[in-house]
Amino acid sequence: xxxxxxxxxxxxxxxxxxxxxxxxxxxxxxxxxxxxxxxxxxxxxxxxxxxxxxxxxxxxxxxxxxxxxxxxxxxxxxxxxxxxxxxxxxxxxxxxxxxxxxxxxxxxxxxxxxxxxxxxxxxxxxxxxxxxxxxxxxxxxxxxxxxxxxxxxxxxxxxxxxxxxxxxxxxxxxxxxxxxxxxxxxxxxxxxxxxxxxxxxxxxxxxxxxxxxxxxxxxxxxxxxxxxxxxxxxxxxxxxxxxxxxxxxxxxxxxxxx
Ligand SMILES: [Fe+2]
Ligand SMILES: [Fe+2]
Numbered sequence: 001x002x003x004x005x006x007x008x009x010x011x012x013x014x015x016x017x018x019x020x021x022x023x024x025x026x027x028x029x030x031x032x033x034x035x036x037x038x039x040x041x042x043x044x045x046x047x048x049x050x051x052x053x054x055x056x057x058x059x060x061x062x063x064x065x066x067x068x069x070x071x072x073x074x075x076x077x078x079x080x081x082x083x084x085x086x087x088x089x090x091x092x093x094x095x096x097x098x099x100x101x102x103x104x105x106x107x108x109x110x111x112x113x114x115x116x117x118x119x120x121x122x123x124x125x126x127x128x129x130x131x132x133x134x135x136x137x138x139x140x141x142x143x144x145x146x147x148x149x150x151x152x153x154x155x156x157x158x159x160x161x162x163x164x165x166x167x168x169x170x171x172x173x174x175x176x177x178x179x180x181x182x183x184x185x186x187x188x189x190x191x192x193x194x195x196x197x198x199x200x201x202x203x204x205x206x207x208x209x210x211x212x213x214x215x216x217x218x219x220x221x222x223x224x225x226x227x228x229x230x231x232x233x234x235x236x237x238x239x240x241x242x243x244x245x246x247x248x249x250x251x252x253x254x255x256x257x258x
Pocket of ligand 1: 008010039040070072177178179
């Protein structure tokens with residue numbers, strides 16, 4: 001089963017339309033079971049950005065698309081618009097796998113929070129799907145990653161949520177938010193962070209990318225796909241102190257913008 005994670009589209013001033021459309025075309029050709037969009041679909045949470053984003057996402061021809069809100073989407077009371085443009089269900093049963101969404105964005109705040117009640121709900125939900133490959137998707141980080149500055153990037157209740165995830169033996173956690181691809185493993189749980197698929201603001205890894213995850217029973221292999229480029233192993237990304245890879249043919253994102 002193939003699942004794709006795209007993140008941090010940022011429709012607005014730093015949105016690279018050409019990169020987004022190229023990624024959507026690649027993903028349509030992959031024909032995954034589901035696409036998980038881990039937040040920051042817009043830059044400022046304003047109506048014009050939501051309209052552009054909804055129009056762009058019509059090009060994605062995949063059976064299931066799971067939208068998650070990010071802190072940028074909730075700016076300027078965008079939380080009122082998000083649920084109209086991108087309705088989503090918190091649990092998606094794919095047969096052998098289940099995707100559980102945690103909502104961490106809060107109105108007009110950049111920091112994220114799961115909250116006690118949602119965390120209890122998470123534990124109960126994960127328990128109900130014990131036999132499946134369990135994926136939890138969230139916009140904010142539950143563990144810090146390198147190159148992401150001094151801002152508060154992990155959810156404020158990261159410790160509580162981490163304990164629930166690890167004790168529930170979750171197989172895979174997918175995060176977005178900081179535009180830095182990364183992978184951690186805690187006990188048997190893989191935590192994959194997405195880069196940005198179409199935003200010009202990148203950190204530590206200077207190409208737009210998305211994640212392609214192949215689920216085989218209780219095992220999953222995640223690879224990073226550069227938009228318009230090659231596949232990379234996460235081990236190659238995390239083992240290098242610096243990963244600066246800019247092809248000679250690359251002339252900057254602004255020229256590719258439509
Ligand atoms: Fe973002
Ligand atoms: Fe974010």
